[in-house]
Amino acid sequence: MxxxxxxxxxxxxxxxxxxxxxxxxxxxxxxxxxxxxxxxxxxxxxxxxxxxxxxxxxxxxxxxxxxxxxxxxxxxxxxxxxxxxxxxxxxxxxxxxxxxxxxxxxxxxxxxxxxxxxxxxxxxxxxxxxxxxxxxxxxxxxxxxxxQSFMIELHEKRDLVKKLKTMKEELRQDLQNPEGNRMKQVQV
The missing domain is CATH 1.20.5 (Single alpha-helices involved in coiled-coils or other helix-helix interfaces)
Structure with missing residues (x-):
């Protein structure tokens, strides 16, 4: 420029x-x-x-x-x-x-x-x-x-055996216990 x-x-x-x-x-x-x-x-x-x-x-x-x-x-x-x-x-x-x-x-x-x-x-x-x-x-x-009749007898005998077992057990317990009911009855 x-x-x-x-x-x-x-x-x-x-x-x-x-x-x-x-x-x-x-x-x-x-x-x-x-x-x-x-x-x-x-x-x-x-x-x-x-x-x-x-x-x-x-x-x-x-x-x-x-x-x-x-x-x-x-x-x-x-x-x-x-x-x-x-x-x-x-x-x-x-x-x-x-x-x-x-x-x-x-x-x-x-x-x-x-x-x-x-x-x-x-x-x-x-x-x-x-x-x-x-x-x-x-x-x-x-x-x-x-x-059958023998079966009826068998059932009756089974029931009797059960009762006897129960009584045996009760007697055994009474013998072991001198104050038991059966022992008192025997002594009287």
Whole structure:
């Protein structure tokens, strides 16, 4: 720009010399001074704009750095969340495998329970049939025994034996106890 100023000044000076008869040298110098003042104010204005733009550029660079850090942090969080999601998927797959295994085992156990229940019911039916046969046989034997005279005698003799055993036990206790009822009766 300084080269441009000098050229402009020389051009104006050259014009002024050419127009010497219409204007004076003073006018030419004043015109050059005004031109320089105008250029100086334009340069100052351009410097202010440049300074403002440099400040804006600096602020934008700060914002870019901040956004870059935020982007890195966001990417880091995304990677962590991806890892967490992957772990969650693996756990879900493991749980699904366990659930399938447990379901298979439950089906097998239900089948085993049904089989055991059927076996139990068959055994209960056979037991009840056997029990009914034994009871019927026992009842018929009991009726036959009651009808026979020697069985009646046998029952009477069994009752007599029980009574005699009871009396024997009472006598033994009275003998061991000198204050007993039978001993007193004997002494009187």
């Amino acid at each position: 300084p080269g441009n100023k000098e050229r402009e000044c020389q051009r104006i000076l050259g014009e002024a010399l050419a127009k010497q008869d219409t204007s004076s040298l003073t006018d030419a110098v004043e015109q050059v001074a005004k031109q320089q003042q105008s250029q100086t104010s334009e340069i100052e204005r351009q410097k202010k704009i440049l300074f403002r733009l440099q400040n804006e550029l600096h602020e934008l660079e700060k914002q870019i750095a901040s956004v870059s850090e935020e982007t890195k942090e966001t990417e880091r969080q995304i990677h962590q969340q991806d890892a967490t999601i992957e772990n969650g998927k693996l756990r879900c797959e493991n749980l699904e495998t366990q659930v399938k295994s447990l379901h298979t085992e439950n089906v097998k156990l239900k089948f085993d329970i049904e089989t055991a229940q059927e076996d139990f019911e068959e055994h209960m039916i056979r037991y009840n049939e056997y029990y009914a046969k034994i009871k019927a046989h026992k009842d018929s034997l009991g009726e036959e025994e009651c009808k």
